[in-house]
Amino acid sequence: TSNNHLAYMQLALAQAKQSPPKDSNFRVGAVLVDAESNTILTTGYTLELPGNTHAEQVCLIKYAKAHDVPEERVSEVLPTNTVIYTTIEPCAKRLSGKLPCVERILRTRKVDGEGGIRKVYVGMKEPEKFIKEGELKSGRMKLEDAGIECVAVPGLESEIMDVATTGHQ
Ligand SMILES: Nc1nc(=O)c(N)c(NC[C@H](O)[C@H](O)[C@H](O)COP(=O)(O)O)[nH]1
Ligand SMILES: [Zn+2]
16 A cells, blocks of 8 residues: 555655765665565665665665675575665666666566566655766666566655755755
8 A cells, every 4th residue: 555655665764864974875765575474674774884885785785694695695585575665766877886776676586587676666766966867767777677666655755855965065
């Protein structure tokens, strides 16, 4: 139901508020959810873990760690109907050159095409500040092409933006 989505997005926003301000990224929060049982698997916020980490990346690292696999093998342990809520859409490219979250989400799918993250619930699109719209659009297309639906959860955009850009000049 839509108010369930809003509740998870509000939780993601609460995570984003814990992120240390930095002028070269956005403060984002994310919540990894098992949609089958409607239970929270992990939460994450930008820079929560060392290595200039993104919120979505933190969720996956934590879940993988809890199941004794490295993040790149999280597909082996994720529940089959996993979804992620993120205050800003998964990044398609990162100025740091690190692996974008779109790629991290794509590789949660098992080799046989089963499981992994099936839907991405987004609080708002990434503002065109670090990355051009063309790149952002190609990221969205990659997810759609892989059958991963991006669903907007409206209502928190202005608060998400305020939190995301705290610390920017
Ligand atoms: N969805 C999302 N989650 C995050 O946790 C985060 N920080 C961003 N931010 C996107 C922005 O485009 C990148 O932060 C810049 O491109 C700089 O790249 P780095 O973060 O330094 O790798 N986006
Ligand atoms: Zn990212």
